[in-house]
Amino acid sequence: QKEVEQDPGPLSVPEGAIVSLNCTYSNSAFQYFMWYRQYSRKGPELLMYTYSSGNKEDGRFTAQVDKSSKYISLFIRDSQPSDSATYLCAMSRSGGSNYKLTFGKGTLLTVNP
């Protein structure tokens, strides 16, 4: 079983829809959870960051972490064509100098005008 599982999609939605993206993981030591957005032919950019369980909201984006179920989600409200990208979940065990992120495979999202 891979450490981080993410449905690669592709996911296609109409403009204005609510989008739900999810990842599951197997390593209960993960404590830091992130979502990155990657446009075609660009590097990933950090979208949301959460520590341990709970919710975090930033504009149209909400990140949720449920450590008991080893499940994280990203919700996008009022989706826009500019949200079309690959979304990657990422997580790590701890900080310190040997910090490393383990990524999911990414979900390709297309928002149609």
Next chain:
Amino acid sequence: DTAVSQTPKYLVTQMGNDKSIKCEQNLGHDTMYWYKQDSKKFLKIMFSYNNKELIINETVPNRFSPKSPDKAHLNLHINSLELGDSAVYFCASSQVGGADGYTFGSGTRLTVV
């Protein structure tokens, strides 16, 4: 002013050649990384350096050798290139502990023919 810059952006080369990719960050971060993204968009860590010291060395062939002349630079040299090395290579940086996630470069698309 680009935060994490990689050169070159594109690299096409023949099997058996040796090539280098350069990375520089101007964020004052202590830790730098090399990640490889394959054709299925999966991002996998290769190396990390903290203040010029090698911290993480995943199971990467010896043909790959990172070098960090100072904490703002991390270069990747690849010997005897193989077809399977074709991928996008991303450099990234973070503070120690990665509390605010990684900042990625825009990637180097390597094609081995």
